[in-house]
Amino acid sequence: MSYYDIDAILTDAEKVPCEFNLDVPELGYLDNNPAHALKAGTKIGLPLWLAEMLALANTSRADDPDEGRSFVSLNLPPALSNDVVQALKADPRAVTLRDQSPHFYGLATRMLDLFEEPELGAVVRKTFVVRANDVGLHARKAGGGVGRGKEEGSNLGVGGAGEEFLRGLDEWERQLFRKAHDGTKAGKEYLDNVKKG
DSSP: OOTTOHHHHHHHTSEEEEEESSOBTTOGGGGTOTTSOBOTTOEEEEEHHHHHHHHHOBOOOTTOTTTTOBSEEEOOOGGGSHHHHHHHHHOGGGSOHHHHOTTHHHHHHHHHHHSOOHHHHHHHHHHHHHHHHHHHHHHHHHTOOOSTTOOOOOOTTTSTHHHHHHHTOOHHHHHHHHHHHHHHHHHHHHHHHHHHO
C-alpha cells in the first residue's frame, strides 16, 4: 500500500474495539470523562492506526509493575464478527460487504496481519474469489455483448438489480468492477475496429 493511497488511509481510520490494560492518565476524554484517567478495563473504539500502535507498544520502565504489558488489547471489529464470518461461510454472495465496512477486504487484511486467524483468512479468501466471479460477470454484461452471441448489455448501474448489486460491493470489488468493465468495453471496440478494417 502506498502512503498516499486514500483507501489505505480510510481503512486505517476504521474503528476497532479495544480494552485498555493499564490506567492511562489524562486520556479520560476518550471515554467522555476528561477530568479523570482512563481506567484499566475500559472498552473503547479506536481508529485502527492508533489501536495497532497501542497494542504493539508496551511499558518499558524498570520501576513499573506492569513491565512489558501492552496498553490495549485489540479485538476483531464487528465487520469480522463470528456472525458475519458464519454468513460468509454459508453464502458469500448473500452478505452486503459494504454494510459491514466500505473497505471490508482492506480491514480484513490489516486485521489478519495482527491476529493469527487461519479460518478467517480462508473465509475472506473464498469470499473474494466467489464474489470476484460475480463482479466479472456483471462487468461483462454492463459492457455490452461480446462474441458471437451478441447478448445485450444489462441495465447494470442504471437502476434495479444492477444498482443494488453495485451498492453492496466494497471498494476493492468496485475497483475490480471498473477495470473489468473498461477492459470489456475496450475489447469490444478493438474487435469492432478489426471487423471494419
